[in-house]
Amino acid sequence: MTGEQLLLILPLIIVTATSVITMLMVAAKRNHAVSCFITAVGLVLALLSLIIVARHAPQEVTPLLLVDSFNIFFTALILLAGLAITLFSYPYLCNLEDHQDEFYLLLSIATLGALVMVGSTHFITAFLGMETLSVCLYGMVAYPLHRQETAQYPMEASIKYLVLSAVSSGFVLFGVALLYAQIGTLHFADISAGITQGIANGPGSEYFVVASLLVITGFAFKLSLVPFHLWTPDVYEGAPLPATAFLATVGKLAMAALLMRFMSVSGVLQSDAITNVLSIIAVFSILGGNLLALLQANLKRLLSYSSIAHMGYLLIALLTLESATGAASGSPGTSLGAEAVSFYLTAYVVMSLGAFGVMMVVSDSGHERDHIGHYQGLFWRDPWLALVFTAMLLSLAGIPLTIGFIGKFYVFVAGVQGAEWGLLAAMVIGSGIGLFYYLRIVYRMLTPLDHDDPLPVAGIRDVIPHGILLVLLVALIVPGIIPGSLMALLQSVVQSL
Amino acid sequence: MIVVWLILILMVGGALAWVTEAMDSRLPRLTALIVMLFSLIVVVMLCMNNFPDPLSPGGQWLVLEKWSWIARFGIYLQVGIDGLSLLMLLLTVFLGLMAIGAAWHEITERPGFFYFNLLWTLAGVVGVFTALDLFLFFFFWEVMLIPMYLIIAIWGHENRAYAAMKFFVFTQVSGLILLLAILCLAYFHFVQFGRFSFDYFELHNVVLEGRFQMLVMLGFFIGFATKLPAFPLHSWLPDAHSQAPTAGSVLLAGVLLKTGAYGLIRFAVPLFPEAAADFAPVAMTIAVIGILYCAKLAFAQTDIKRLIAYTSVSHMGFVLLGVYAWNIYGLQGALMTMLAHGLTSSALFMLAGGLQHRFHTRDMGQMSGLWAKLPKMSAMALFFSIAALGMPGLGNFIGEFLSLLGAFQANHVAAIFAALGLIFASVYSLWVIQRVFHGEFRVPGDHGAGHGEAHGATAQDLSSSEMLCYGAMVLGLVWMGMYPQTFLAMSEPTMAFLLESLGSFVGSVVSTAEVLP
Amino acid sequence: MLEWIGLLPAFPLAGFLALVLTRGKLPRRIAGVIGVGSVGLSFALAAAITVEFLGSDALSHTQVLWTWMSVGNFTPGFSFYLDGLTVVMLLIISGVGFLIHLYSTGFMADDPGFARFFSYMNLFVASMLVLVLADNLVLLYLGWEGVGLCSYLLIGFWYDNPANGYAARKAFVVTRVGDTSMAIGLFLLFQQLGTLNIQEILTLAPQQWSEGSGMVVAASALLLGGAVGKSAQLPLQTWLPDAMAGPTPISALIHAATMVTAGVYLIARTHVLFELAPSVQILVAFVGLATLLMAGFTALTQRDIKRILAYSTVSQIGYMFLALGVGAWSAAIFHLMTHAFFKALLFLAAGTVILSLHHEHDIFRMGGMRKKLPVAFWSFVIGSAALTALPFTSGFYSKDAILLAALEQPQYGTLLWLGGVLGAFLTAIYSFRLVFVAFFGDDHTQDAHAHHSDDHGHDDHHHGPVKEITGFVMAAPLVILGILSLVGGFITVPVDSVFGVHEEHHASTLVHGFMIAVPIFGVLISYLLYSGAPQGRVLQQWLKSMRESAFGGGLTRFWFSGWGMDALYNLLFVKPFVALAQLNRKDLIDQFYGLLVELARISNRAIVLTQTGYLRWYAISLIGGLVLVIGIGVWA
Amino acid sequence: MPSIPYEHGLILAAILFVCGLIGVLTRRNIVFILMSLEIMLNACGLAFVVGSARWGHADGQIMFLMILTLAAAEVAVGLGLIIQMYRRFHTVDISVLSEMKG
Incomplete structure (x- = not known):
């Protein structure tokens, strides 16, 4: 590990340092504001360090980690998301009698796990990152709330998440073990040679197909795709809002990035069996996710179902990866699939952060406003928040002028290129159904409220959360109207895949 | 730059209207009025210096600008105005003014936000009529949707949530199908020419083979037919109209329906000549069914706005008929029907809105014999119903006659059945006059059949501002009826370009050249 | 003077606009002056133009006002065409129109909608003039629909009674059926010949089509459909009797003199097409024959004074169709002119009777009026005489020409002639039945007040002695029309140049004698039957027994209801449509x-x-x- | 001693894995569920060790060490949650945890 390689993993070091300092600070003297400040500063420093890292760019730091433009972009995205959630959770946790500092500790370690996942090209680091993220999430999900009737929700959600997540980790491990037993290496790149050779030659291929499916099932669980989605609504609803936000954005983002790298490098998409399975999963995710959300009144559950649908859309783009690497790289058409995935991921993170952000600003640990009734007449009570929330919802529904539309457009183009007509038809139907429940919320915000339901004072006045909402709104509208620059950035990011 | 200026004026105007609401509740409608008058002047100036003499049509493209937007996919901010889109702009701006006139007294709570939505819808529509880049076209196609949804959802009547949702979902899903079709076209341009492109002119030379071209064309057709609305996809219109506020109905009927027809003429048929040729008989059958079925439905309605909505579907059936006849008569007929129908249906909706504003009900069963108490309104209602049934000397007749003439050349049977629509049109139009304006005077609310003074006395006749709007529309219709050449000359070059770009392939057109000795 | 043709429809149009824009605020006198004056001016101009046109040896004159549309090679212009036929029609429309306008200033004196009435009348005259002057079929179609609209507006003029509204709508929809068939005819003509200019069609048709070819038969049949709709011939004649719901002057103007003859004018104008399609021409003849007989029998059983005249109009137009069918174009136009005179006279006289008897319509509730309503009585006598074509009246010369031409028709000559004579016999009976029942016999006005006046509200029931309400404005038109009905036979219609053939009929004196005897014999029968004279008692018993008998009663009811056509259409079209509509109210x-x-x-x-x-x-x-x-x- | 063919090792691991799975499904007591989770993870560890034995590199064994540490971490957090659950519900039966549905 030369000095230069150390420089490359600077963000990881800084984030680890922040978590250690937070621990020491907590041990010395608990202060909510200070721990939040330290975490925020640490994340910002990590972000800045990316500039240094970017200069040395594509270089492999030990066979386990690869620091390339793909890694840098997603690291930046994760750090930004983490930063936003940290700043949102400060007003949220303000009036919690219990210890607040541990939350930031868990958050920084979870971010660390995510960073490791994004950079990994080897199963050991991938697995390490996944488990660090999961274990920290168990903690964050279980973070105690003090509202009487829902006090036991976080604990219930966390236990469910723990057991199921452990089972899915077991699947991944066993799959990898089977692959390792047959191919002898755990490195993504080398595995691709083994898999393509294994899948290709007739009889023996079932073994490889089963092993790969085991791994993919584990990943599908984390991305809450249909047959494995049952945990998502309960965990989203049970967990406190910052934890849900973190799970929805960073949790999904890191997992998707890892899946993308694994798929494009390992060439697992060559086999028709796996692409068929993934197509079926995608169709069911889109239809299932949208249908589940249709009449849902609890916004957190509704957003969880909609995230299932969005992961379904993402899967469509993922399926076109294979056709990307197949053709000669360099011409604009080839890297379309990868671009579509990364653009859609960025859009999804921005939209989810925005939606959860508004909910966090409006509620606090004592009283969570997650029922649709709480948002009635929001347009006339607080136009700014209503505008942001409507923009986020319309973007989730895929209406133009928003990044969501361009994301959906990208997936459409990828789908057309991969000629997946069935999936595109499902996407059109899914979006059609999706309109119902997004618009129901917007309409509910438009109908004036007869009795007065004052919004919490604490959260509103703080400038920071509103500042972040403004940033998110700009991040939603500007790429929606002028997506050129973001597209160019992603094109360079994806080249290195 | 004129197009960009027009769209910017409308958008900034909208924002201004919303802001000035805080100062004084009467300011928003004034700003909206000024903005609309200014844009009307701009469009009229554009008409004047491009078409000085109606008899000698000039070159086709008046304005053609192109700026790069999303280089990755070869998407450009390409806008252009030619005769057809200029006429549509004229109609849009004129009806925008009428909508403001209609909303003058009706919209009282949150006027600022209302005029914001109104002007942004118009901006979206202006964009639709001028965009020549298919992605930009789709972009504006969706942009005009959200403010319209808000107008129906916030200021609508009792069942507005359902109607607004239905309107939004119908248009959005068909829009997605349209997007899919556009993308197929763009992708095949990439396959055949090496780079993505959404440019209207470049996409002309994309060659799709038989069955696939039909599918992509169907995608376009469904997208535009939902907005037209054509027969099977029309069921959102009556709900949207009966629940929308008057100004919303004026915009919806007068302008938004035309975007569907404009899309058909500009994109759906020229881009897929062979597929359109095979599809023409089916489209004309749909048009005929639309005309007759919706005329029958109109006759059965008691809600006045639903009745007018069904009549709009029936009239737009003529447009579809004219477009898919695909000869000069059919196209010009479709254009004239669009213009005339815009005025007629907006006026009828304003009248229906006026009645609802005065008697708080849309049910025709409860009111009759209004001629005695409201002579001016009844006279106007009579005039516009007669225009609606296609009385020669007014705009609708020219449109319907030319469409049928063109349709007859292409497909005899369809034209004959469509001509039956003329009879049904007279049946339901006069039935409305009979039901509401003739017979003894009875007003909703008073239960005795006699001369209910309770409600009737308070209902005052048309105010001067309303008379101004109706008067303008009467003049417009008479002008279109008596001297349509001004409008036909404007659209002549566009239609000629569209026709010779793929020849009038449809039907057995007896080219009259060799008949004459 | 010829280049001022454009002003002809402009005057009444200006009158219409003036009356509409002032929205009835004008005092009654000024509104009347505008209404009548505009038609008077156009009559004067028409007269001047006629003089100049007949003076100059020009066959026709075209005056282009502006290009209406130019789409591909479909370029109809707003342009007028003048020839012999147009001149005749111009004079009839503006002349008779002027007289009727004059009369209606008196008739509508106390009606609240005075200005509105005259605005509709002026619009009607303007559209009729456009129809007649049009040089291409699209402009003709504009006039065609314009008159249909005005007839709707005027029939439903007293709008507070829903029955009038229903009659108006019925009239408009039934004529609209005819108009649609005509429109389809127009499309066919344009597709085949590439133009809708009438003169070009007349020159192109013979070159393009051989006699009896499919296209020309279809085109002429469709045009016939339009004509049948507008002129209330079988099968679209059910609307005319109900159209009597409107004020009487409009029945005179629209449903006697001008509008209903538009169909005849159309067939006359496009006579070349019909000559090229002999089968359709024969069809025209037989439509005419069937209508005149059906209307004749129905008129026999009617009680309402206006419905009798309405059915007689249908029957007389049947004669014109008969003439067109056998190719006697100028005879048809001649009969059209004379019919305009005496039928307008009869209707106006009926108007005076109705007004004087406080809106009493049932002739059996009148009786013995010849002393009390002298002007009306003499008008009715002259009118009926002309109607039944008694010798030396105008009707005699025109109907005689038609019947002679019908006789010379190669295949069906005799059948047509016999039908025509039977029709003449029926006409004689029902027209003088009206005169004898209404003006002779004893006075039934004071009978039990079971009389149902379906007229508009304000029928003041003062039973003072019957006093004829007729000032100068009402009497003068009656007198002039009376003179014209008598003298009309000697006016020669300058249409030979238009139709190119000068028909000469010469039949044996026996036939002439027979044709003169039939009407006189009819009048005699009518006198015996209806005037209550003692000599006719045998016949009156026979008639009474006939009416009570099962077969006779059924027959009279069948005839009274217009041969059951109304009920039939109701059953065939109206009921199913309404049922279908109600069936699927929710789309x-x-x-x-x-x-x-x-x-x-x-x-x-x-x-x-x-x-x-x-x-x-x-x-x-x-x-x-x-x-x-x-x-x-x-x-x- | 003759080397055991690695397929047998894998089959053993598979059987162990399935036992763990069945344990998770059937057990009502949360503690036993955690135990079966342990069994599953150890089964994967076994498979890795068999793999490394076959190929002769140390990757498998290092992976096994990783799995051990991870299982420990999970169990620690799991037990913490179970204590809190017991303090609230005075039972360790998982059917208590079913408030959130629909």
Whole structure:
């Protein structure tokens, strides 16, 4: 590990340092504001360090980690998301009698796990990152709330998440073990040679197909795709809002990035069996996710179902990866699939952060406003928040002028290129159904409220959360109207895949 | 730059209207009025210096600008105005003014936000009529949707949530199908020419083979037919109209329906000549069914706005008929029907809105014999119903006659059945006059059949501002009826370009050249 | 002077606009002056133009005002065409129109909608003039629909009575059926000949089509459909009797003199097409014959004074169609002119009778009026005489010409002639039945007040002695029309140049004698039957017994209801349409989309059940999902 | 001693893995569920060790060490949650945890 390689993993070091300092600070003297400040500063420093890292760019730091433009972009995205959630959770946790500092500790370690996942090209680091993220999430999900009737929700959600997540980790491990037993290496790149050779030659291929499916099932669980989605609504609803936000954005983002790298490098998409399975999963995710959300009144559950649908859309783009690497790289058409995935991921993170952000600003640990009734007449009570929330919802529904539309457009183009007509038809139907429940919320915000339901004072006045909402709104509208620059950035990011 | 200026004026105007609401509740409608008058002047100036003499049509493209937007996919901010889109702009701006006139007294709570939505819808529509880049076209196609949804959802009547949702979902899903079709076209341009492109002119030379071209064309057709609305996809219109506020109905009927027809003429048929040729008989059958079925439905309605909505579907059936006849008569007929129908249906909706504003009900069963108490309104209602049934000397007749003439050349049977629509049109139009304006005077609310003074006395006749709007529309219709050449000359070059770009392939057109000795 | 043709329709149009824009605020006198004056001016101009046109040896004159449309090679212009036929029609329309306008200033004196009435009348005259002057079929169609609109407005003029509104709508819809068939004819003509200019059609048609070819038969049949609709011939004649719901002057102007003859004018104008399609021409003749007989029999049984005249109009137009059918074009136009005179006279006289008897319509509730209503009585006598074509009256010369021409028709000559004579006999009976019942015999006005006046509200029931309400404005038109009905026979219609053939009929004196005898014999029968004279008692008993008998009663009811045509149409078209409309009030397609939404809602409820909340169930789904995935992966 | 063919090792690991799975499904007591999770993870560890034995590199064994540490971490957090659950519900039966549904 030369000095230069150390420089490359600077963000990881800084984030680890922040978590250690937070621990020491907590041990010395608990202060909510200070721990939040330290975490925020640490994340910002990590972000800045990316500039240094970017200069040395594509270089492999030990066979386990690869620091390339793909890694840098997603690291930046994760750090930004983490930063936003940290700043949102400060007003949220303000009036919690219990210890607040541990939350930031868990958050920084979870971010660390995510960073490791994004950079990994080897199963050991991938697995390490996944488990660090999961274990920290168990903690964050279980973070105690003090509202009487829902006090036991976080604990219930966390236990469910723990057991199921452990089972899915077991699947991944066993799959990898089977692959390792047959191919002898755990490195993504080398595995691709083994898999393509294994899948290709007739009889023996079932073994490889089963092993790969085991791994993919584990990943599908984390991305809450249909047959494995049952945990998502309960965990989203049970967990406190910052934890849900973190799970929805960073949790999904890191997992998707890892899946993308694994798929494009390992060439697992060559086999028709796996692409068929993934197509079926995608169709069911889109239809299932949208249908589940249709009449849902609890916004957190509704957003969880909609995230299932969005992961379904993402899967469509993922399926076109294979056709990307197949053709000669360099011409604009080839890297379309990868671009579509990364653009859609960025859009999804921005939209989810925005939606959860508004909910966090409006509620606090004592009283969570997650029922649709709480948002009635929001347009006339607080136009700014209503505008942001409507923009986020319309973007989730895929209406133009928003990044969501361009994301959906990208997936459409990828789908057309991969000629997946069935999936595109499902996407059109899914979006059609999706309109119902997004618009129901917007309409509910438009109908004036007869009795007065004052919004919490604490959260509103703080400038920071509103500042972040403004940033998110700009991040939603500007790429929606002028997506050129973001597209160019992603094109360079994806080249290195 | 004129197009960009027009769209910017409308958008900034909208924002201004919303802001000035805080100062004084009467300011928003004034700003909206000024903005609309200014844009009307701009469009009229554009008409004047491009078409000085109606008899000698000039070159086709008046304005053609192109700026790069999303280089990755070869998407450009390409806008252009030619005769057809200029006429549509004229109609849009004129009806925008009428909508403001209609909303003058009706919209009282949150006027600022209302005029914001109104002007942004118009901006979206202006964009639709001028965009020549298919992605930009789709972009504006969706942009005009959200403010319209808000107008129906916030200021609508009792069942507005359902109607607004239905309107939004119908248009959005068909829009997605349209997007899919556009993308197929763009992708095949990439396959055949090496780079993505959404440019209207470049996409002309994309060659799709038989069955696939039909599918992509169907995608376009469904997208535009939902907005037209054509027969099977029309069921959102009556709900949207009966629940929308008057100004919303004026915009919806007068302008938004035309975007569907404009899309058909500009994109759906020229881009897929062979597929359109095979599809023409089916489209004309749909048009005929639309005309007759919706005329029958109109006759059965008691809600006045639903009745007018069904009549709009029936009239737009003529447009579809004219477009898919695909000869000069059919196209010009479709254009004239669009213009005339815009005025007629907006006026009828304003009248229906006026009645609802005065008697708080849309049910025709409860009111009759209004001629005695409201002579001016009844006279106007009579005039516009007669225009609606296609009385020669007014705009609708020219449109319907030319469409049928063109349709007859292409497909005899369809034209004959469509001509039956003329009879049904007279049946339901006069039935409305009979039901509401003739017979003894009875007003909703008073239960005795006699001369209910309770409600009737308070209902005052048309105010001067309303008379101004109706008067303008009467003049417009008479002008279109008596001297349509001004409008036909404007659209002549566009239609000629569209026709010779793929020849009038449809039907057995007896080219009259060799008949004459 | 010829270049001022454009002003002809402009004057009444200006009158219409003036009256509409002032919205009835003008005092009655000024409104009357404008209304009548505008038609008077156009009459004067028409007269001047006629003098100049007949003076100059020019055959025709075309005056282009502006290009209406120019789309491809469909370029109809707003342009007028003047020739012999147009001149005749011009004079009839503006002349008779002026007289009727004058009369109606008196008739409508106390009506609140005075200005509105005259605005509609002026619009009517303007559209009729445009119809007649049009040089291309599209402009003709404009006039055609314009008059249809005005007839709707005027029939439903007293709008507060829904029955009038229904009659007006019925008239408009039935004529609209005819108009649609005519429109389809226009499309066919344009598609085949590439132009709709009448003169070009007349020159192109013979070159393009051989005699009796499919296209020309179709085109002429469609035009015939339009003519039948507008001129209330079989099968579209049910609307004219109900159109009597409007004020009487409009019955005179629209439903006697001008509008109903538009169909005749159209066929006359496009006579070349009909000559090229002999089968259709014969059809025209037989339509005419059937209508004149059917209307004749129906008129026999009518009680309402205006309905009798309405059915007589239908019958007389049947004669004109008969003339057109046998190719006697100028005879048809001649009869059209004379008919305009005496039928307008009869209707106006009927108007005076109705007004004087406080809106009494039933002739059997009148009787003995010849002393009390002298002007009306003498007008009726002259009118009926002309109607039954008694010798030396105008009707005699015109109907005589038609019957002679019908006789010379090669195939069906005799049949047509016999039908025509029978018709003349029927005409004689019913027209003088009206005169004898209404003006002779004893006075029934004071009988029990069972009389149903279906007229508009204000029928003041003062029973003072009957005093004829007729000032100068009402009497003068009657006198002039009376003179014209008598002298009209000697006016020669300058249409030979238009139709190119000068018909000369010469038949044996026996035939002439027979044709003169038939009407006189009819009048005699009518006198015996209806005037209550003692000599006719035998016949009156026979008639009374006939009416009571089952067969006779049924026959009279059948004839009274216009041969059951109204009921038939109601059954065939109106009822099914209304039933069909009510059947599917909630749009079927709408329900289909509702179904889709319901489907989504049900599937939502079903899927949400999988979210049971139990950890074990989630673990089962996880492992079950894995097994499923591997199953698909390995086997599928 | 003759080397055991690695397929047998894998089959053993598979059997162990399936036992763990069944344990998770059937058990009502949360503690036993955690134990079966342990069994599953150890089964994967076994498979890795068999793999490394076959190929002769140390990757498998290092992976096994990783799995051990991870399992420990999970169990620690799991037990913490179980204590809190017991303090609230005075039972360790997982059917208590089913408030959130629909």
